[in-house]
Amino acid sequence: MQTVIIGSGNVAFHLAKAFVLNKIPLTQIFGRNEKELNKISTELNIPYSTENLNEADLYIICVSDNSVEDISGIITEKDCLVAHTSGSLPKEILMGKYRKSSFYPLQTFSKSKAMDYSKIPFFIEAENEQDRKILFNIASQISKNVMESTYEKRKYIHLTAVFACNFVNHLFARAKEISDSQEIPFDYFLPLIDETVQKIYEIDPKSAQTGPAVRNDKRVLELHEQLLNGESLEIYKTMNLSIKKMYHLP
Amino acid sequence: MQTVIIGSGNVAFHLAKAFVLNKIPLTQIFGRNEKELNKISTELNIPYSTENLNEADLYIICVSDNSVEDISGIITEKDCLVAHTSGSLPKEILMGKYRKSSFYPLQTFSKSKAMDYSKIPFFIEAENEQDRKILFNIASQISKNVMESTYEKRKYIHLTAVFACNFVNHLFARAKEISDSQEIPFDYFLPLIDETVQKIYEIDPKSAQTGPAVRNDKRVLELHEQLLNGESLEIYKTMNLSIKKMYHLP
Missing domain, CATH: 1.10.1040.20 (ProC-like, C-terminal domain)
Known part of the structure; x- marks a missing residue:
């Protein structure tokens, strides 16, 4: 499965790092802040781009709540799954014809601070059982604490x-x-x-x-x-x- | 040296326990609440009384701030050192002709919760160098973190x-x-x-x-x-x- 992380902030960095540490393939980190992307890319050895978004099966959007809607519009594919990582947005905020979901890690991230990802609770919401399984499968490789959650609960x-x-x-x-x-x-x-x-x-x-x-x-x-x-x-x-x-x- | 703890609440219990664990002699726990005193006395194997306060060289008052002044008046001896454990009272609140001091453990105590006393900072204030030494000596047997502090700072x-x-x-x-x-x-x-x-x-x-x-x-x-x-x-x-x-x- 081809997975892309969108964003270059604390959540993007730590999620990408959790992927790398758990040997979950990640094909690209995409974002606007080239300086930060370059740092993450160098540290984690993952390609990055500020212009050409890779085709992928799963996009995980790790940007501030205010930017989720806008950035979700750049994904023009239809046959893919897109997740945001916000605790305070419904999955319907995502603007595209793809399958929509939420992949919410309950943790406070600072770039400069190493952390144990295995204890982070992940809350997942998807449109169907198959997508739920995809996200559960990924989250379960990172953490022991993976649960489903509606937007209301989130x-x-x-x-x-x-x-x-x-x-x-x-x-x-x-x-x-x-x-x-x-x-x-x-x-x-x-x-x-x-x-x-x-x-x-x-x-x-x-x-x-x-x-x-x-x-x-x-x-x-x-x-x-x-x-x-x-x-x-x-x-x-x-x-x-x-x-x-x-x-x-x- | 004869030491008495006055009080039967969380601070009294944990301070008495810290004394016992570090083999610092304690001759009595004195207070009003017989039920609590009886419990502490049984657990730590220290005599208690609700009526007859032992003669001692050092009294440590571990009661709520509101009661410190009143209870300090029951110590009628002059040749002894009395400390209270409050963070918000001057040592002069103590009502007697004895030497006055403050012995303030910076920690939150709940009776039902075991704890590591060695990390508790103790703040000490006394009238003279000898009394300071007495209190430093005791606190240093319990904790690695013992400091002097004026009332202003406390x-x-x-x-x-x-x-x-x-x-x-x-x-x-x-x-x-x-x-x-x-x-x-x-x-x-x-x-x-x-x-x-x-x-x-x-x-x-x-x-x-x-x-x-x-x-x-x-x-x-x-x-x-x-x-x-x-x-x-x-x-x-x-x-x-x-x-x-x-x-x-x-």
């Missing part, structure tokens, strides 16, 4: 991931801003962060909640508000109010 | 921990609420959460940010807002605004 998976990953990372960024301001090394907080995550492998996060808000410790809450300003203060208030509501505190 | 350490731990856990709880509502197993998100944390060991969290907000993907942001309500919607808006400001997005 939206919520993505939304959950935004809370559990994107927002969590932003809290780390705001936390580091606070510790940096006092010249406290952020490394001190890594064991605490590790433990916070380890806990939820064993305890429901709702039961694992600690801190001044769930203790309803008004003195500390006021003290902290005095130390904060700007966006961090807004986050502090919003999170505390949400904790208050979740635990029905007075 | 307040910010605690505040950073609230963002990096308490609020992160609350995001997990809200994320699970969303995935539960769609019958999506929360376990699917654990590899993503692990990766989110692993990343910040290698990349500054500000540089590691991914997701629709930092991409300024208005379609997804609007879609997500439609899926949310109540406190989770408030968190969603506040976090996105904060991301927008941090990255100077239009």
